[in-house]
Amino acid sequence: MDGPDRAQERLQARAPETELIREAQAGSRAAFDALVRQYEQQVLRLALHLTGSEHDAEDIYQEAFLKAFRYIGNFRFECSFYTWIYRIVTNLCLDQLRRRKTRREDQAIMVDHSGDEIDMLATISDTRSFSNPGKELDRKVLGERIQAALSKLTPRERMVFELKHYQGLRLRTIGEMLNTTEETAKNTLFRATKKLRTQLAGLR
Amino acid sequence: MNCDLAHERIVLAAYAELLDEQAHELERHLATCSDCSQEREQLLALKTLATAYPVRELDPNFVARSRMRLDEALDAVPPKRWYERVGQRIMNSFSNLQAAPAAALLLLIVGAGAGAVGGFEYAQARAAHVAGRPQPSAKSDPQSPTSAEVAGVASVSSVVRQPNSEIVEVTYNQVVPRRVQGPLDDPDIRRLLMLASENPDSPGVRDDSVGLLADECRARHACNGEGIRDALMVALRYDRSETVREKALQGLEPFVAENMDVRNAVLEALLNDPDPRIRTSAISILEPVEGDTSVRQVLSTVANSDHNPHIRTVSREVLSRAPEIQ
Numbered sequence: 001m002d003g004p005d006r007a008q009e010r011l012q013a014r015a016p017e018t019e020l021i022r023e024a025q026a027g028s029r030a031a032f033d034a035l036v037r038q039y040e041q042q043v044l045r046l047a048l049h050l051t052g053s054e055h056d057a058e059d060i061y062q063e064a065f066l067k068a069f070r071y072i073g074n075f076r077f078e079c080s081f082y083t084w085i086y087r088i089v090t091n092l093c094l095d096q097l098r099r100r101k102t103r104r105e106d107q108a109i110m111v112d113h114s115g116d117e118i119d120m121l122a123t124i125s126d127t128r129s130f131s132n133p134g135k136e137l138d139r140k141v142l143g144e145r146i147q148a149a150l151s152k153l154t155p156r157e158r159m160v161f162e163l164k165h166y167q168g169l170r171l172r173t174i175g176e177m178l179n180t181t182e183e184t185a186k187n188t189l190f191r192a193t194k195k196l197r198t199q200l201a202g203l204r
Numbered sequence: 205m206n207c208d209l210a211h212e213r214i215v216l217a218a219y220a221e222l223l224d225e226q227a228h229e230l231e232r233h234l235a236t237c238s239d240c241s242q243e244r245e246q247l248l249a250l251k252t253l254a255t256a257y258p259v260r261e262l263d264p265n266f267v268a269r270s271r272m273r274l275d276e277a278l279d280a281v282p283p284k285r286w287y288e289r290v291g292q293r294i295m296n297s298f299s300n301l302q303a304a305p306a307a308a309l310l311l312l313i314v315g316a317g318a319g320a321v322g323g324f325e326y327a328q329a330r331a332a333h334v335a336g337r338p339q340p341s342a343k344s345d346p347q348s349p350t351s352a353e354v355a356g357v358a359s360v361s362s363v364v365r366q367p368n369s370e371i372v373e374v375t376y377n378q379v380v381p382r383r384v385q386g387p388l389d390d391p392d393i394r395r396l397l398m399l400a401s402e403n404p405d406s407p408g409v410r411d412d413s414v415g416l417l418a419d420e421c422r423a424r425h426a427c428n429g430e431g432i433r434d435a436l437m438v439a440l441r442y443d444r445s446e447t448v449r450e451k452a453l454q455g456l457e458p459f460v461a462e463n464m465d466v467r468n469a470v471l472e473a474l475l476n477d478p479d480p481r482i483r484t485s486a487i488s489i490l491e492p493v494e495g496d497t498s499v500r501q502v503l504s505t506v507a508n509s510d511h512n513p514h515i516r517t518v519s520r521e522v523l524s525r526a527p528e529i530q
Contacts, residue, residue: 142256
């Protein structure tokens, strides 16, 4: 998992980033574009993994940066810009997950922009099964089972598990992003792992 | 330790969120409890399973398409008009005032004073008008503002031309320089110092104020409340002047062991600050904190990747003295 490395890159980039934020606040579109470039990959990756749909991920990405553009004047350096933009993105993702729960659309597979299914596991090299189609199929089925189990979590549990397990963030930071305490984030993670274990019992 | 607590801590340990001391305690419990050992095995198995749904690399076409759509949407956003920008600045200033009640009070008094002067002037002018006396010209009126006063005008709140006359009545608010004296531990003086630590126009003022606040903290003079630590953390993270950041770091030293937020700010300085002197000072300040895994994690990152050889060596020395626990 490359979460800590990415976190470190972000920290090392902080000094020029402050200047960029100030310029963007003064109305510089170029400075804002530079900030977008800095975070767009992380935002898209998070939204895509959470929603499983390129279309939804693209919508969340666009809405998040448009909001950031409109309200960057309100950013007061009380937290890192990274936390601020992630807070916007996680809120939009939570809304999307809640809408999906309401519609009971449990998507167990990823779809791309045109609506076609994506075999995301095919992009991962697996030395144990590279020449074994049976194992490839097992792996695909396993991935789908896990995605289905994740979709049964509440949106908040899903978000905390995503940010901790897949994005490698500290619980303290997750709490800050979700406007809650570290303790609540801990409890949510505990509940999420417990539910996932129940859902996936028998797979091991 | 009971098994319920152990189950919670197993999750935290699996995600490196447990303090060393708690991890030790958990290990001791696991050595004697087979149920909890099994619980840990199951959790680790879940972690392995979850890798079958990986975060995949992004398709460059997808990124490019998203970026293009965003660019178009941003182009369609109308530029902020001048009054929106002014409104934004006022809102930001208002937030500042909320954070600095003493300064807010001061400005309120100045505003009220200016309003009273304006009201007095208005009453006099009205009285003169009613009495039919010749209207004094603006230049000859001792009550009218001089050029120096006009230069200190903060905002104009109304402009009214009197009917059938050349007289115009302008109501304005003025910023009047004030001077206060008081001991360093006076709450109002401290609030002013905190306000001064954010003065973007004068590095000298920031340097002086942060230096004084830092000295107070180092001397442990009631530095826990009133947001002084926050002001020092903001200075350490964002101030452009190395001297100011260095002073802020020194002021935070007494709180590194006990306060996690302070520790985070110092860790960020160690990873991020462009000045090697500040990074070196951060190492020496962090040295006594052994219970936080993130301290060792950052030290080990710096020991491996800092471009300054001296800092790499110092970090390695500190790490070699810290007990290997995990």
